[in-house]
Amino acid sequence: MKALNYSPEHLTSNRRLFWIAAALGVIMMAPVAWIIGLSLKDNAELLKGTEAVFSFPYTLVNYANILESSSVFGWFMNSMIVAVGQTFGVLLLSSLAGYAFARLEFPFRKTLFIIVLFGLAVPEQAVIIARHQMFNWFDLHNTHIGLILPNLSSAFGVFLMTQFFRAIPKEIDEAAMLDNTSTFRIFWKVLLPLTLPAQATLGIFTFLQAWNDYWWPLISATKSDMYTLTIGIASSQTNFAQSEGLGFLGAQAIFASLPVVIVYIFFQRHIVTAVSGGAVK
Amino acid sequence: MAESYRRSRWTNGLFVVPYLSVFLTLLVFPLGWGIWLSLNKVDLFGGERFIGLKNYARVLSDPIFGQAVKNTLIFVGVSVPTLVILGLFLALALNKTTKGSSFLRGLFFASSILSVTIVTLIWRIVFIPNDGLMALIFNYFGWQPIGFLSTTGWSLFSVGVATVWWCIGLPMMLFLAALQQIPKDLYEAAALDNASRWRVLTRITLPSIKSTIMLVAIIQVVMQFQLFGQAQLMTNGGPAGSSRPIVMYIYEIGFLRWDIGMGAAASQILFLIILCAAMLQYWVSTRKEETDA
Numbered sequence: 001m002k003a004l005n006y007s008p009e010h011l012t013s014n015r016r017l018f019w020i021a022a023a024l025g026v027i028m029m030a031p032v033a034w035i036i037g038l039s040l041k042d043n044a045e046l047l048k049g050t051e052a053v054f055s056f057p058y059t060l061v062n063y064a065n066i067l068e069s070s071s072v073f074g075w076f077m078n079s080m081i082v083a084v085g086q087t088f089g090v091l092l093l094s095s096l097a098g099y100a101f102a103r104l105e106f107p108f109r110k111t112l113f114i115i116v117l118f119g120l121a122v123p124e125q126a127v128i129i130a131r132h133q134m135f136n137w138f139d140l141h142n143t144h145i146g147l148i149l150p151n152l153s154s155a156f157g158v159f160l161m162t163q164f165f166r167a168i169p170k171e172i173d174e175a176a177m178l179d180n181t182s183t184f185r186i187f188w189k190v191l192l193p194l195t196l197p198a199q200a201t202l203g204i205f206t207f208l209q210a211w212n213d214y215w216w217p218l219i220s221a222t223k224s225d226m227y228t229l230t231i232g233i234a235s236s237q238t239n240f241a242q243s244e245g246l247g248f249l250g251a252q253a254i255f256a257s258l259p260v261v262i263v264y265i266f267f268q269r270h271i272v273t274a275v276s277g278g279a280v281k
Numbered sequence: 282m283a284e285s286y287r288r289s290r291w292t293n294g295l296f297v298v299p300y301l302s303v304f305l306t307l308l309v310f311p312l313g314w315g316i317w318l319s320l321n322k323v324d325l326f327g328g329e330r331f332i333g334l335k336n337y338a339r340v341l342s343d344p345i346f347g348q349a350v351k352n353t354l355i356f357v358g359v360s361v362p363t364l365v366i367l368g369l370f371l372a373l374a375l376n377k378t379t380k381g382s383s384f385l386r387g388l389f390f391a392s393s394i395l396s397v398t399i400v401t402l403i404w405r406i407v408f409i410p411n412d413g414l415m416a417l418i419f420n421y422f423g424w425q426p427i428g429f430l431s432t433t434g435w436s437l438f439s440v441g442v443a444t445v446w447w448c449i450g451l452p453m454m455l456f457l458a459a460l461q462q463i464p465k466d467l468y469e470a471a472a473l474d475n476a477s478r479w480r481v482l483t484r485i486t487l488p489s490i491k492s493t494i495m496l497v498a499i500i501q502v503v504m505q506f507q508l509f510g511q512a513q514l515m516t517n518g519g520p521a522g523s524s525r526p527i528v529m530y531i532y533e534i535g536f537l538r539w540d541i542g543m544g545a546a547a548s549q550i551l552f553l554i555i556l557c558a559a560m561l562q563y564w565v566s567t568r569k570e571e572t573d574a
Contacts, residue, residue: 100296130311212396
């Protein structure tokens, strides 16, 4: 959060409200604490009763088992490839398009921008069946490219980058033009470096979305060695009863969320800007 | 030179070509193709036969679809107000610069970054009939534990609890951002008038963020209509379809039964419902502003 605008405290803040929120926070954290507790317990001990969570001994054996089980690690790598690939793709396409929509003139610019904005209103459900068929035609299912491509069409990045490019003062590229610089060089050398904070915001947002994507990988990656982490974890949930035990499931949940939690802790401010920035006027 | 940079040139349009080609092939084309499929009887091994609106008729007369629509409406009707009111409450309670508030803001937003599979895994383990956290709490108080995920009447509720837990961060942040925009002098004037806290809340704070309340509600209606992963993973729509939402119906028809034409028709119906919901709310909000003015 940026510098906050504070008003006469006694009218807008209330101690009692704060403590109610704090109590809700404890309730909010309870399930997570529960899972962390389970993940640190031996599965055999948990079978006798999960009250065991509240007493010693604790162990890291479930985490060691994850690192040994090849499939979880493979899923982790698939998720990484897909999320990083999608992030770079979205940044590249959105920056190019955002620059042109915000700073250049070309035929049909306004019409095209409005059409792109309409894209924001199309939910995934409306296109997913046709997309699935198209990817069948080109044999793209169960490939990394097939997992990366669909979300590159999201209009959100273009919309966000257009706004950011618009916010840069016009004098900057006008000065560069006097030196007879080409349009592409102005974009690449002069303006793009100025949008780095915006790139970070959009990049982190895209990474999180790609990492957490569920429906498309569920129908596109049907071979278990092409599962992303989300789908892999879902598949181990479907045979919940026969699974390796609650401790192992808990450890899986913690392990799979580590990357996003780390990203969140370091880039909290960017994430909040990305999710709320586009919406609030 | 400066003028030529500003002048309209088709070469400038080259910058948007990469995105537009992806946009056309992966969004516009599938949207049109999906509508076409919904008007056809699709054979899995190639070949479509035009049958007009028959797929739509089949979907609309399917009692399972009717049940899914009912489930989804109940789910949206309960989860959206909960998210709006709880989000607003948290924003009002945590709109301060203290370390404690900032920590709690971070905490309430943190769950939103988790994937649906993690959220459902966590809540399934919380809701396990005899060994889950809920069962332990119920036992502690001497109550009879409930099979939250396997009982009609509780299953959709449990999915809702997990959903609110997962989604509460965004409404809170949007409300916080709006609270920051309220001009300080409004409160200073109120302080001079010795206004009570309740009056300040109902006369200054809430009216000032009216449009954000509407915006949050619209965003949540659109999002919660798309409920899928939580229901599929926690209850698989059961028991007896009592927690199956519309999107899960589309998934089952299109990707488990492979009735592509019918699945496409159902997804177009959902698209229409979402569009209507968003437009209705938009209309209500603009009309309200006119009468207020």
